[in-house]
Amino acid sequence: MDDFAKPKRSRPGRPPGLPSAIDHEFPSHSINSCIMKPNQTHRRRLLQILALTCALSVSHTVTAAEPLRVCASTTDLDSLARLIGGARVQTFCFSKGSEDPHEIELKPSFAKELNRADLYLQVGQGIENAWLEKLMRTVNNDAVRPGKKGNLNLGRAVRPLEGEAANNAPGSFHEDGNPHYFLDPLEGLRAAREIRDKLTELRPEWKAEFAANHDKFRQRLAVALVGEECAKQDDVEKLAVEFEKLKDAAAVKEFLTHHKVGGWLGAFAAYRGQFIVGDHDLWYFFARRFGLEVLGYLEPSPGVPPTTKHVKELVGKMKAKQVRVILSAPYFERRFVDFAAKQSGARPLPMAHQTAARAGTDDYFTMLKHNADQLLAGLKAK
Incomplete structure (x- = not known):
């Protein structure tokens, strides 16, 4: 039992309840306060130690949880x-x-x-x-x-990449x-x-x-790429690679009878094999995914500024292949794009070469969507 919980005992030599000289000199509350003080100090120190331990523990937890x-x-x-x-x-x-x-x-x-x-x-x-x-x-x-x-x-x-793109x-x-x-x-x-x-x-x-x-990210992108039904039933990456490797319109038609491909791949199927032109050597991976062919770039070589001779030769090829669109990145000099567009009749498209390159492309998904939407609209235009 705790000492502070024991019943008080009468001092020997006097009847219970009779005050003695010492009680007058040192009242009981003073004696009790002197007796309790060391224990209260001990308790306070224990509480302080516990508080410090908790604080250190919280501090360690916050540090460990830092991003x-x-x-x-x-x-x-x-x-x-x-x-x-x-x-x-x-x-x-x-x-x-x-x-x-x-x-x-x-x-x-x-x-x-x-x-x-x-x-x-x-x-x-x-x-x-x-x-x-x-x-x-x-x-x-x-x-x-x-x-x-x-x-x-x-x-x-x-x-x-394979072939010329590589x-x-x-x-x-x-x-x-x-x-x-x-x-x-x-x-x-x-x-x-x-x-x-x-x-x-x-x-x-x-x-x-x-x-x-x-x-969550994978599901959102898979649905956008192949449609909700295919995203649920198929291995999206395997299906997309199989679709990419189809050689002709008959093979594409046969594939689509077995797989209800929707999304971006389904939308681009109607334009499979069409030629596109870009400013910088940006678009081979993009073209591979959506079944398009890159005829050429305004730059004669990646990072080398366009020359009049090269652009004129490219324009001639664009007319022969009836190229409808020129894919343009925001950092590329617009005058070269405008010249090629005017000479060929192709439409310049404001594409996003990476996330946040254009308005409304603040994350990776919206960047991909922007490019798909821009190109589909450009290919559909008369």
């Missing part, structure tokens, strides 16, 4: 990181949507962000060649360097391959899956959240 810091080379990767990571990531992007991602102006903030980053997302395929090595010389965080745990190069698993001109921007694969929704699905897995590797305790965000 992953993610740096991204381009707006496509930045958007995918946010779509998959949700509230568990804090992103920093090295480029703006309207810029040419090959040529990024380095800023001191880039090294600062990489030094405290948990993950750096790269496009690869040479798109960072002009500036990444210089940037990395100013970074002390080894974890985010190429090949390390905190670095994810999404270009390493791209399904390569011919990368030496000394050009695309010497290491074509890095504009995010214009193909299938490559976006693959990249989202890899980002989910990397985020889970870094923070396994958030696995369920990353998986749920990924599944």
